[in-house]
Amino acid sequence: MAPRNGKPQLTTSTAEVIEAPNDSDRERVFDLFRRWGYLQADLDPLGFLKPVAVPELEISGDLARQARSYYCGSIGVEFAHVADLERRRWIQERMESEPAAIDQDRALDLLTRAELFEHVLQQRYLGTKRFSLEGVTALIPLVDEILEGAGKRGAVELVMGMSHRGRLNVIVHVARRPAEEVFAGFEDVDPRSVLGSGDVKYHMGATGEYATRSGARIHIHLVSNPSHLEAVDPVTEGRTRAKQDRAGEDGKNKFLPLIVHGDAAFAGQGIWAETLNYADLRAYTVGGTVHVIANNLIGFTTVPGELQSSRFASDLAKRQAVPIFHVNGEDVDAVLRVAQLAIEYRYTFSSDVVIDLIGYRRHGHSEVDDPTITQPLLYKAIKDHPPLWQIYGEDLDVEDADARAAKIREELEAAQKNASGITKKPTLRDLPGYWNAYKGGRYRPEYAVHTGVSAEELEQVTERLTTYPADFHIHPKLKKLLEQRAEMGTGKRPVDFGMAEALAFGTLVKQGVRIRMSGQDSRRGTFNQRHSVLVDVKNEQEYIPLEHIADDQAPCEIYNSTLSEAGILGYEYGYSRDYPEALVLWEAQFGDFANVAQAVIDQFVSAGEDKWNLLSGVVLLLPHGYEGQGPEHSSARIERFLQLAARDNFQICQPSNAAQYFHLLRQQALRPWRKPLVVFTPKSMLRHPDASSPIEDFSRPDFLNVLPDHEISEARRILLSTGKIGHELRVERKKRKDSSTAIVFVEQLYPFPEAELSAEFERLGSTNEIVWVQEEPANMGALFYMLPRLRRIAGERSVLSVKRSASASPATGSAKAHEMEQKTLLTLAFSTTPTSSDH
Numbered sequence: 022m023a024p025r026n027g028k029p030q031l032t033t034s035t036a037e038v039i040e041a042p043n044d045s046d047r048e049r050v051f052d053l054f055r056r057w058g059y060l061q062a063d064l065d066p067l068g069f070l071k072p073v074a075v076p077e078l079e080i081s082g083d084l085a086r087q088a089r090s091y092y093c094g095s096i097g098v099e100f101a102h103v104a105d106l107e108r109r110r111w112i113q114e115r116m117e118s119e120p121a122a123i124d125q126d127r128a129l130d131l132l133t134r135a136e137l138f139e140h141v142l143q144q145r146y147l148g149t150k151r152f153s154l155e156g157v158t159a160l161i162p163l164v165d166e167i168l169e170g171a172g173k174r175g176a177v178e179l180v181m182g183m184s185h186r187g188r189l190n191v192i193v194h195v196a197r198r199p200a201e202e203v204f205a206g207f208e209d210v211d212p213r214s215v216l217g218s219g220d221v222k223y224h225m226g227a228t229g230e231y232a233t234r235s236g237a238r239i240h241i242h243l244v245s246n247p248s249h250l251e252a253v254d255p256v257t258e259g260r261t262r263a264k265q266d267r268a269g270e271d272g273k274n275k276f277l278p279l280i281v282h283g284d285a286a287f288a289g290q291g292i293w294a295e296t297l298n299y300a301d302l303r304a305y306t307v308g309g310t311v312h313v314i315a316n317n318l319i320g321f322t323t324v325p326g327e328l329q330s331s332r333f334a335s336d337l338a339k340r341q342a343v344p345i346f347h348v349n350g351e352d353v354d355a356v357l358r359v360a361q362l363a364i365e366y367r368y369t370f371s372s373d374v375v376i377d378l379i380g381y382r383r384h385g386h387s388e389v390d391d392p393t394i395t396q397p398l399l400y401k402a403i404k405d406h407p408p409l410w411q412i413y414g415e416d417l418d419v420e421d422a423d424a425r426a427a428k429i430r431e432e433l434e435a436a437q438k439n440a441s442g443i444t445k446k447p448t449l450r451d452l453p454g455y456w457n458a459y460k461g462g463r464y465r466p467e468y469a470v471h472t473g474v475s476a477e478e479l480e481q482v483t484e485r486l487t488t489y490p491a492d493f494h495i496h497p498k499l500k501k502l503l504e505q506r507a508e509m510g511t512g513k514r515p516v517d518f519g520m521a522e523a524l525a526f527g528t529l530v531k532q533g534v535r536i537r538m539s540g541q542d543s544r545r546g547t548f549n550q551r552h553s554v555l556v557d558v559k560n561e562q563e564y565i566p567l568e569h570i571a572d573d574q575a576p577c578e579i580y581n582s583t584l585s586e587a588g589i590l591g592y593e594y595g596y597s598r599d600y601p602e603a604l605v606l607w608e609a610q611f612g613d614f615a616n617v618a619q620a621v622i623d624q625f626v627s628a629g630e631d632k633w634n635l636l637s638g639v640v641l642l643l644p645h646g647y648e649g650q651g652p653e654h655s656s657a658r659i660e661r662f663l664q665l666a667a668r669d670n671f672q673i674c675q676p677s678n679a680a681q682y683f684h685l686l687r688q689q690a691l692r693p694w695r696k697p698l699v700v701f702t703p704k705s706m707l708r709h710p711d712a713s714s715p716i717e718d719f720s721r722p723d724f725l726n727v728l729p730d731h732e733i734s735e736a737r738r739i740l741l742s743t744g745k746i747g748h749e750l751r752v753e754r755k756k757r758k759d760s761s762t763a764i765v766f767v768e769q770l771y772p773f774p775e776a777e778l779s780a781e782f783e784r785l786g787s788t789n790e791i792v793w794v795q796e797e798p799a800n801m802g803a804l805f806y807m808l809p810r811l812r813r814i815a816g817e818r819s820v821l822s823v824k825r826s827a828s829a830s831p832a833t834g835s836a837k838a839h840e841m842e843q844k845t846l847l848t849l850a851f852s853t854t855p856t857s858s859d860h
């Protein structure tokens with residue numbers, strides 16, 4: 022059986038006695054306790070987490086006694102890994118002096134409210150899940166104290182991310198929503214309004230106002246959260262950063278992120294490890310996050326010895342210079358002291374800080390789960406353990422604790438009775454306006470946006486994009502690239518994708534639209550296509566043309582991201598939520614790697630609006646295309662996005678030429694509502710002449726959902742495809758001198774461009790057949806999605822398909838095999854009997 026607390030005990034040595042201590046003895050002894058004292062701190066209210074025997078701390082005498090009282094009480098602080106001496110001194114000075122004043126009465130009141138709230142829920146809604154906070158209820162006074170400190174330092178908003186545990190309690194006692202609202206959730210008064218959508222009550226976000234003791238008013242924003250533990254972490258950070266950017270200079274003081282983690286999730290989940298790594302990076306920093314582990318020393322039925330290799334769940338945080346305050350969750354005064362230290366530390370050093378609030382879990386994982394089956398002894402001890410408000414009330418010797426409790430209970434019961442009077446708020450779909458502007462892939466003309474830009478404007482922006490200071494030592498390759506781009510922007514050479522994107526960004530920032538993009542190697546571009554930053558070859562100074570478009574332009578930020586996907590996409594999704602006027606993009610190095618971010622795609626990007634009525638205009642740029650580079654550099658998994666698509670939840674496109682890409686990006690930024698946009702971007706076609714566009718196409722009014730075949734007026738066969746293969750089909754047609762086959766590009770896959778396709782089919786005559794051609798294997802790509810939709814609008818025409826054979830991996834590892842396959846696809850597309858089977 023796994024030991025409950027992981028690590029085996031160490032052996033002890035004989036106690037060292039210091040008889041006549043001098044100053045250097047003091048430092049030596051204190052340093053030992055500063056370094057190792059936390060291992061002997063008294064942290065677990067139930068006493069299961071035993072102190073570790075540390076031979077170095079076996080010291081007798083007054084010095085050791087004093088040091089022990091600072092470092093081995095209810096607070097155990099880990100900070101020896103913080104290399105910065107100033108920060109270490111800061112912590113030790115505070116640990117080795119008297120605690121500051123605290124408001125015990127207020128803490129007792131909050132504790133009583135928090136615990137009785139759970140009691141009333143338990144009584145009224147027995148057998149319903151709520152993920153009670155009991156056992157770590159000190160979280161509520163802890164957050165109160167953090168808000169107190171933050172308010173004094175200029176905070177105007179707390180952006181809070183947390184998972185299930187205690188969330189309802191936080192909604193009422195931190196976000197200060199009326200308890201009636203939570204009770205109404207249990208009553209489930211209006212199920213019809215959320216048929217097929219909505220979310221469970223302990224995932225919904227909440228906002229409210231918090232009044233601190235010293236009179237500050239802090240807006241609370243509890244971020245909506247999926248079941249996926251820790252997935253909300255980067256979203257919380259991204260949302261905070263957007264608010265901070267919007268606020269300008271003092272943003273980092275005004276907007277404070279606080280994330281509450283479960284102990285099992287903190288130790289186990291990779292997305293949190295990714296997020297921790299963003300703390301001090303220019304692209305992602307939020308000036309420090311306060312992390313609280315609501316540590317009940319259990320995850321569902323699993324004990325710490327099975328959950329983490331380390332003694333504490335918090336160990337991951339030590340990868341960075343982040344102090345960790347472990348605190349016994351039943352020493353309320355110590356909890357408040359830690360809150361004060363943590364918030365002061367965050368504001369002093371703009372650093373993350375971790376509070377490991379150690380307690381227990383009063384009930385099973387949820388209240389319908391019986392924990393006595395897996396942890397019989399633990400739950401016997403918990404059953405006999407009084408609630409914290411009673412313990413603390415007795416400690417404080419408060420006479421009227423019971424009377425106060427009775428009054429609070431009465432208030433809560435009254436709120437519970439009122440709950441059924443609360444009806445649901447309208448959802449987005451009930452609201453008039455932008456939502457209704459966009460249905461089934463089309464929007465009403467009054468909401469159409471003009472994305473074209475005049476030749477004159479394009480020339481002006483081109484001039485800014487392709488020039489640099491006279492004393493800048495440019496790389497010869499970039500010099501040539503900029504000369505070519507200058508020709509592109511002035512109509513002397515077709516525009517490629519790289520320049521089309523620069524023109525989209527340049528014209529947008531000029532119009533006041535902020536651009537924020539991050540992705541792996543995005544500043545240069547994985548395929549050498551972007552070059553958003555020019556680096557001086559003599560001194561590595563940077564010059565960013567997109568920052569020099571116009572004096573009053575909006576910021577343009579393009580960052581190289583860390584080597585992570587889920588976290589970065591979560592972050593940019595979060596940013597897009599709170600900066601809807603900006604164009605926010607995440608770029609995958611290759612589209613394949615987007616599956617590492619699948620949880621964020623599933624839970625936030627695709628379903629966020631459906632579950633929480635929250636809009637996002639985040640853009641996913643996913644390089645895609647079969648070019649013989651092997652199983653992992655070919656497919657961005659179009660099929661997965663199409664499978665997620667429903668109820669106009671996002672837009673999925675594959676622009677086949679540079680101008681289309683330009684219009685698509687501008688459309689995303691300029692239209693008056695927000696939807697996530699998934700763009701399958703090219704690789705080999707980035708600079709290919711067939712995918713380049715004449716500059717005139719950039720002045721055209723808008724993005725085209727379908728590119729008709731203007732070379733053909735009457736077709737025997739219509740080849741329908743998306744992306745690169747369409748260009749290859751055109752080359753093949755030319756080779757064959759075929760004038761009876763039309764080649765039509767589907768540029769927008771979802772929402773399905775039914776009207777445009779029907780019109781094109783009509784134009785090409787009624788006696789043809791329609792062939793969907795894709796590079797992907799039969800079990801991938803858009804095939805499953807296109808065929809039924811095409812059949813619906815095909816009329817008398819037969820609908821056939823050409824694709825690779827079904828396969829377990831997206832593509833072959835052999836470049837030669839790839840070419841043979843590609844050739845076969847092209848041949849089949851033009852032969853008379855393409856297969857009609859779907860697989």
Ligand SMILES: Cc1ncc(C[n+]2csc(CCOP(=O)(O)OP(=O)(O)O)c2C)c(N)n1
Nearest residue numbers: 186248249250283284285286317319320321
């Ligand atoms: C990514 C993910 N994996 C698994 C689960 C299922 N799950 C929900 S809660 C839980 C235990 C969480 O333990 P802990 O983080 O300690 O939080 P606690 O419930 O103890 O507060 C698990 C495994 C989940 N929600 N998300």
Ligand SMILES: [Mg+2]
Nearest residue numbers: 284317319320
């Ligand atoms: Mg836990």
